[in-house]
Amino acid sequence: MSEVVARLRTGYGAGLRHALLMILCLAVAGWVALRLADEATAGPMLLWFVGAVVSHDLILFPGYATVDRALRRAARGGGREVGPARSSLLNHVRIPALAAGILFLVFLPGILGLSEDTYRAATGQDRFPYVARWLAISGGLFLISATVWVIRLARWRQRSGQPVASGPG
Amino acid sequence: MPARTPRRSGPEDPGQPDDVRRPGPAGSRGVAFPARLWRALEQHPAPGARAVQRAWRSPLRGPWLTSVFGVVLLVSLPVVIITGLLDYAAYGPQFGQAFPHDVGWLRLPPFDWPTRPSWLFRLTQGLHVGLGIVLIPVVLAKLWSVVPKLFDWPPARSVAQVLERLSLLLLVGGILFQIVTGLLNIQYSYLFGFDFYTAHYFGAWVFTVALVSHVALKLPRMVTALRSRPARDVLHTSRAATRPEPADPDGLVPALPEQATLSRRGAVALVGGGSLLLAVLTVGQTLDGPLRRAALLLPRGRNPGTGPNGFQINRSAAAAGIRPADTGPDWQLTLTGAGSTVQLDRVALLAMGQHTARLPIACVEGWSTLQTWTGVRLRDLAVLAGVTDPASAHVQSLESAGLFRQATLQSNQVLDPDSLLALRVNGVDLSVDHGYPARVIVPALPGVHCTKWVARIEFRSRGDE
Numbered sequence: 001m002s003e004v005v006a007r008l009r010t011g012y013g014a015g016l017r018h019a020l021l022m023i024l025c026l027a028v029a030g031w032v033a034l035r036l037a038d039e040a041t042a043g044p045m046l047l048w049f050v051g052a053v054v055s056h057d058l059i060l061f062p063g064y065a066t067v068d069r070a071l072r073r074a075a076r077g078g079g080r081e082v083g084p085a086r087s088s089l090l091n092h093v094r095i096p097a098l099a100a101g102i103l104f105l106v107f108l109p110g111i112l113g114l115s116e117d118t119y120r121a122a123t124g125q126d127r128f129p130y131v132a133r134w135l136a137i138s139g140g141l142f143l144i145s146a147t148v149w150v151i152r153l154a155r156w157r158q159r160s161g162q163p164v165a166s167g168p169g
Numbered sequence: 170m171p172a173r174t175p176r177r178s179g180p181e182d183p184g185q186p187d188d189v190r191r192p193g194p195a196g197s198r199g200v201a202f203p204a205r206l207w208r209a210l211e212q213h214p215a216p217g218a219r220a221v222q223r224a225w226r227s228p229l230r231g232p233w234l235t236s237v238f239g240v241v242l243l244v245s246l247p248v249v250i251i252t253g254l255l256d257y258a259a260y261g262p263q264f265g266q267a268f269p270h271d272v273g274w275l276r277l278p279p280f281d282w283p284t285r286p287s288w289l290f291r292l293t294q295g296l297h298v299g300l301g302i303v304l305i306p307v308v309l310a311k312l313w314s315v316v317p318k319l320f321d322w323p324p325a326r327s328v329a330q331v332l333e334r335l336s337l338l339l340l341v342g343g344i345l346f347q348i349v350t351g352l353l354n355i356q357y358s359y360l361f362g363f364d365f366y367t368a369h370y371f372g373a374w375v376f377t378v379a380l381v382s383h384v385a386l387k388l389p390r391m392v393t394a395l396r397s398r399p400a401r402d403v404l405h406t407s408r409a410a411t412r413p414e415p416a417d418p419d420g421l422v423p424a425l426p427e428q429a430t431l432s433r434r435g436a437v438a439l440v441g442g443g444s445l446l447l448a449v450l451t452v453g454q455t456l457d458g459p460l461r462r463a464a465l466l467l468p469r470g471r472n473p474g475t476g477p478n479g480f481q482i483n484r485s486a487a488a489a490g491i492r493p494a495d496t497g498p499d500w501q502l503t504l505t506g507a508g509s510t511v512q513l514d515r516v517a518l519l520a521m522g523q524h525t526a527r528l529p530i531a532c533v534e535g536w537s538t539l540q541t542w543t544g545v546r547l548r549d550l551a552v553l554a555g556v557t558d559p560a561s562a563h564v565q566s567l568e569s570a571g572l573f574r575q576a577t578l579q580s581n582q583v584l585d586p587d588s589l590l591a592l593r594v595n596g597v598d599l600s601v602d603h604g605y606p607a608r609v610i611v612p613a614l615p616g617v618h619c620t621k622w623v624a625r626i627e628f629r630s631r632g633d634e
Contacts, residue, residue: 004539013201013327022332028275029339032371035273041363049372050359050628052345053338056594061316070309072430079364095439103450107466113466118357121488123481124602125473137465145227164391 009078064101068094092149100138201327210323218322219530225317229436231414232394232421233403234353237437238311239391245304252297255531257370258282259290262467264561265576266618268366270306275374284585287612291531294615298535301351306443310436333386337381343376344512355534356468365501368485390419408432469536477595478603479536481530488602489568491622492500493601494579496567500606502590506554506628513553515606521545525585532616542610542633544574544591547583548627553598556628559583564609565624576618582611583628590623 005016012019036042075090109115113129120126259282259413260267283289305484325331347369394470399540411429414422431439453464455598457480472479484498502518504511524546533538551559562583568574582588588611591599599605604621611619 003300003362009201010368011202012329012334014329018329018333021385022329022336025336025339025378025382026332029375031273036367036371039363039367044361044363045368047365048349048368049192049342049346049460052349053342056341056345057316057319061313061491072427075430080326091435095442096440099443099446102306102309102447106352107356108300108449109353109356109360110466110468111409114360115356115358118359120481121485122341123468123473125471127468150356154288164297 064098067097071097088152090148092145096138096141096145099141100134103137104133172570176283179424201329204455207323207326211326214322218320221320222317222322223424226425226427227423228411228413228426228429228527229431229433230314230317230421231425232390232417232419233414234433235311235314235421236391236394238307238314238440239387242304242311243298243391245307246380249301249304250295250373250380253369253373254295255293256290256297256615257611258617260618261577261579263380266275266577268426268437269364269370272370275371279590281579281581282613284581284588284612284614285526287587288531289613291529291537291613292456294531294535295532295537297453298355299448299455301348303444305348305450306440306510308348310440312341315421317423318419321420328420334427336382336621339375340379340383342464343372343379347370347376386628403433406432406434408435451535457538467493467536469534477597480540480603481532481536482569482602483532484621485608486622489566489571489574489622491567491601496601496606496622502607502623503625504550504554504628505625506551506556506559507630509555511553515592518545518590518607522549523592524586526589526591526610526612526614528610530610531615537616539593542589542591543593543596544589544607544610545610546586547574547578547588547590548586548591551583551628554626554628556630558630559628560631561629563627564620564623565625565627566620567624573578573617573620576609576620578614578618582614585612587612 008014008016009018036045039045071090071094080110104111110130111134112131114126116127254277256281257267258277261271261282263279263281286292297506325334341470348508350361350365350369353360354369359365394417403623408429408431413426416422450464450466454467454469455460456463461472462470469481473482498514501512501514502512522545523543525541525543527539527541529537529539547562548559551557551562558580560580562578564576564578566574578588589609590607591604591610592598592607594603599608607620607623608621609623
């Protein structure tokens with residue numbers, strides 16, 4: 001038995017438990033694929049499944065990582081603030097931006113008004129796109145963040161003995 | 170890649186694919202079959218692969234942070250999965266009215282969906298949709314924390330690693346597919362053009378089995394990583410004092426980290442804050458009264474009008490093709506059972522014993538509302554039709570098209586004392602959008618099976634089946 005396991009390790013690259021789990025996983029996925037192969041819309045389903053991964057890994061992630069890198073670079077250069085104030089300013093932009101971004105992604109159909117007819121049939125109501133609400137919520141988050149930052153900046157300056165009034169505020 | 174090669178190996182774990190960067194049992198670097206292929210792959214990196222490996226900067230990436238997000242998902246995702254499966258059971262698969270029909274072994278064992286507590290479906294579906302939304306930031310953060318693995322070179326060093334990568338494609342594809350189809354469905358945006366039920370149900374199974382495999386393989390690493398850094402220490406570590414974790418065998422810790430711009434506690438709070446924000450903007454669709462408006466960006470965040478009938482509609486009379494003539498004074502309810510047929514108009518129904526019950530109506534899209542319904546008990550109608558011990562009841566609407574123009578109720582759903590053919594709601598007649606002249610309301614039954622504009626009820630006794 002131990003020789004079989006050893007041979008599995010050299011040949012396959014992992015132990016028996018790993019192999020069994022992979023068989024289970026691929027068997028169920030394979031069964032689902034066969035079950036769905038007859039559906040007229042099997043193609044679009046597969047496309048959306050793979051498309052979801054590609055959209056995240058090759059569009060969404062590189063997108064927000066690039067924006068964040070630009071923000072970090074901007075925070076490093078320029079400005080007179082040092083130490084905690086500099087890093088803090090970065091986060092006071094980053095956090096509301098992230099919140100606005102996630103709200104946009106999650107509530108995208110409502111924000112862009114992609115579903116008016118289905119919506120009317122389902123609710124008996126007309127609707128207007130929620131883009132104004134999304135902008136208002138996002139604006140509110142940026143405002144709160146900016147207010148908190150100004151208060152923190154004032155405290156840091158008081159602590160370090162600089163006059164508060166000279167800040168860009 | 171000198172910066173990455175001398176990694177300290179983790180505790181020996183039989184579930185992990187052997188990492189050939191680690192010394193093998195004989196002290197030499199082992200390469201799995203076919204060795205020539207894996208060596209060639211390693212020696213011929215794709216253009217840019219090495220540069221990407223050196224480009225990771227965040228000092229927060231590492232086994233501890235990944236494991237924190239992992240343990241949150243490990244606890245919460247099973248709730249989303251189980252409530253999803255329960256919702257399938259709530260549709261009554263034994264009557265062929267749960268979608269998709271043909272699911273083979275991929276379902277819960279059959280059981281009769283209970284009628285108590287009356288808020289059961291409100292809870293399971295509310296949790297499924299609500300928790301599903303709230304977990305989105307955690308899922309995205311978890312993916313962010315492990316994304317360097319995606320660009321690892323070589324992509325595999327053994328058949329085991331190839332298969333594991335394939336299972337991770339199912340895992341990541343599965344969760345993203347479920348999130349996207351679910352979000353589009355609750356917002357009435359059917360951009361995808363395939364059947365939502367079929368896609369979401371089978372997508373869930375692909376995801377679930379990939380999750381089970383992933384957890385079975387990674388659980389020991391998660392436990393080790395969580396123990397490596399007590400939560401108390403993380404809570405007391407400021408941004409300035411935040412340092413990268415020691416190099417890990419999975420290569421999550423970057424080779425060339427920058428100085429931290431966020432502490433670990435800050436990163437966890439940021440993700441938690443994102444979840445909280447989504448929770449605040451979602452929970453309103455299950456609340457009645459002014460708090461419903463908190464669901465500012467969801468379709469069920471406002472009440473359709475005021476007054477006793479001013480609550481959520483799932484399908485308007487106009488959309489269902491119900492004409493005023495159909496629901497006028499000529500409307501009659503037909504009851505059949507035990508060979509007899511009884512016809513009743515609305516006056517006759519109102520003359521029967523009336524019962525009032527406060528019951529939620531809850532939609533599979535996650536919204537719900539609690540209302541006070543008045544009407545005739547279904548079990549009284551069964552007796553009138555000559556069936557004292559109904560095995561089931563088949564309810565048909567005036568609606569001539571539409572997926573939910575009919576529904577079959579189980580025995581317990583007919584016999585529950587609060588199961589009604591409702592004629593009135595909140596003290597007034599039902600509005601036509603809420604099913605006038607009469608609709609079904611049954612405790613804990615999915616909203617779409619609470620048939621509106623009822624035309625016919627066929628009670629089936631046990632002998633008929």
